[in-house]
Amino acid sequence: MKLFLIITIFVCCVLIGILIKKYYKKRQNFFCDLSSFCENLTNDISYNSEKLDIIIDKNLKLFNSDINQLFCAFKQYINGNLSDDNFKDNLYKNLNFLHEKERIEIAKFFINLGAFAKDEELQKILNFSNLINPVKTDAIEKNKKFSSLYFKLFLFLGIVFVIIFI
Amino acid sequence: MLKNLVPDYFFEILNKTPIDKINEIRLRLDKKAVVMIGNKSYYLSLNGLTGNAEKAYEVNKDLIDEIVKKACENSVYAFNYQIKNAYLTVLGGIRIGLTGEAVYEKGTIKTLKNINGLAIRLPHEVRGCSLPLLPYLFKQDFLNTLIVSPPGAGKTTMIRDIIYQISQKGYCYNVLLCDERFEVANCFNGKPTLDVGNFCDTLSGTTKTYAFERGIRSLRPDIIVTDEISHLQDYESIMYASTCGVSVLASIHAKSLEDLKTKKDFEILFKNKVFSRIVILSTKDGPGTIEAIYDENLRFVSL
Numbered sequence: 001m002k003l004f005l006i007i008t009i010f011v012c013c014v015l016i017g018i019l020i021k022k023y024y025k026k027r028q029n030f031f032c033d034l035s036s037f038c039e040n041l042t043n044d045i046s047y048n049s050e051k052l053d054i055i056i057d058k059n060l061k062l063f064n065s066d067i068n069q070l071f072c073a074f075k076q077y078i079n080g081n082l083s084d085d086n087f088k089d090n091l092y093k094n095l096n097f098l099h100e101k102e103r104i105e106i107a108k109f110f111i112n113l114g115a116f117a118k119d120e121e122l123q124k125i126l127n128f129s130n131l132i133n134p135v136k137t138d139a140i141e142k143n144k145k146f147s148s149l150y151f152k153l154f155l156f157l158g159i160v161f162v163i164i165f166i
Numbered sequence: 167m168l169k170n171l172v173p174d175y176f177f178e179i180l181n182k183t184p185i186d187k188i189n190e191i192r193l194r195l196d197k198k199a200v201v202m203i204g205n206k207s208y209y210l211s212l213n214g215l216t217g218n219a220e221k222a223y224e225v226n227k228d229l230i231d232e233i234v235k236k237a238c239e240n241s242v243y244a245f246n247y248q249i250k251n252a253y254l255t256v257l258g259g260i261r262i263g264l265t266g267e268a269v270y271e272k273g274t275i276k277t278l279k280n281i282n283g284l285a286i287r288l289p290h291e292v293r294g295c296s297l298p299l300l301p302y303l304f305k306q307d308f309l310n311t312l313i314v315s316p317p318g319a320g321k322t323t324m325i326r327d328i329i330y331q332i333s334q335k336g337y338c339y340n341v342l343l344c345d346e347r348f349e350v351a352n353c354f355n356g357k358p359t360l361d362v363g364n365f366c367d368t369l370s371g372t373t374k375t376y377a378f379e380r381g382i383r384s385l386r387p388d389i390i391v392t393d394e395i396s397h398l399q400d401y402e403s404i405m406y407a408s409t410c411g412v413s414v415l416a417s418i419h420a421k422s423l424e425d426l427k428t429k430k431d432f433e434i435l436f437k438n439k440v441f442s443r444i445v446i447l448s449t450k451d452g453p454g455t456i457e458a459i460y461d462e463n464l465r466f467v468s469l
Binding site (some may be wrong): 045051052053114 | 170231235238239240241242243244246249269277279
């Protein structure tokens with residue numbers, strides 16, 4: 001019984017460490033991909049005037065992170081299968097590592113995407129990139145700083161518990 | 167077609183009208199919505215058609231913006247060429263005329279902003295509408311033909327049917343369609359969404375000058391078809407085609423032969439007797455009514 005309890009506590013500590021590590025990793029990947037998407041979007045609109053559904057399809061193949069959930073929801077939105085509110089709800093459900101303010105800004109950007117003439121659209125994308133880039137830098141730094149730190153901390157905590165109980 | 171263009175709530179309102187018979191929907195910002203059926207205009211109310219302006223549905227900015235966004239397949243920036251030329255052509259051949267404020271850059275119109283009015287024109291494929299006309303358009307070969315009518319009198323529908331009938335009647339003419347505004351064949355991803363027959367090649371979105379010059383060189387057309395010629399460059403393109411031994415079918419806005427004679431620069435086509443058939447259409451007995459046919463000497467050809 002005691003051994004089972006020790007193992008359970010140790011596993012829980014490790015799991016919490018892994019979850020925290022994953023959280024920082026997810027945020028870093030998401031914002032890096034979102035920033036790259038903005039660059040792709042700018043190029044596709046500036047040079048090819050490519051339509052949004054084609055751009056989204058292309059980017060769905062390029063990325064392999066949680067941003068694809070956002071793209072899938074957005075595709076449904078532009079095809080008329082999701083309302084504004086349902087699109088926002090989808091972000092809450094699937095991208096729960098985002099902060100409230102970030103979710104609002106991202107939803108606002110995507111809902112208005114494609115509604116403007118070329119220059120205005122490119123300016124909106126630039127503004128959004130300027131908003132996202134500091135968050136991306138912060139997410140990279142925090143991932144570097146905290147993800148392994150928290151993982152090691154909880155691993156250490158697990159080991160301490162094991163030692164104490166033994 | 168219309169269902170994908172307008173918001174659901176507005177489609178529900180339209181659904182309370184004889185929707186299949188609507189020719190045109192007029193939406194003007196802060197004004198009452200109007201639909202045209204045949205030659206008559208009606209206000210659109212929440213319960214269908216009405217003659218009472220007070221009961222009519224008032225158009226708001228959101229409705230206009232949403233229709234424009236949907237018409238542009240959520241990519242307004244990709245349709246700038248059309249928007250700056252004050253129109254949009256939607257899948258299925260729906261044509262939308264736009265009003266708003268022009269934005270200038272270096273002396274030319276860059277785009278249209280604050281769009282405040284839409285004239286949504288719904289296409290109707292009237293199969294066989296050109297059949298009474300066809301016997302007058304051939305004398306061994308296809309005669310250079312000009313379809314003349316005011317807006318909304320069925321020029322585009324007539325032209326589309328002539329192209330279709332040419333391939334159906336076994337004439338085996340190669341037809342090159344210069345569809346500058348995507349209105350005749352309404353190509354979507356390169357595929358015509360309106361039937362223009364088996365012998366028709368379509369060059370969409372290009373100027374008439376480009377289509378006539380390149381098309382004649384590379385596609386060996388017997389007949390070149392174009393909609394709505396309007397200025398000297400278009401007339402010169404037609405002159406060029408007729409001197410290359412290619413027949414031309416074109417259309418132009420005018421109410422009568424007299425109107426046509428007063429058009430600036432048009433006299434080069436008259437002087438050179440380019441068109442052997444000038445067909446005047448009206449809406450007298452509904453769009454596409456053939457009023458008169460004239461020959462190259464502007465003599466009446468009996469119907």
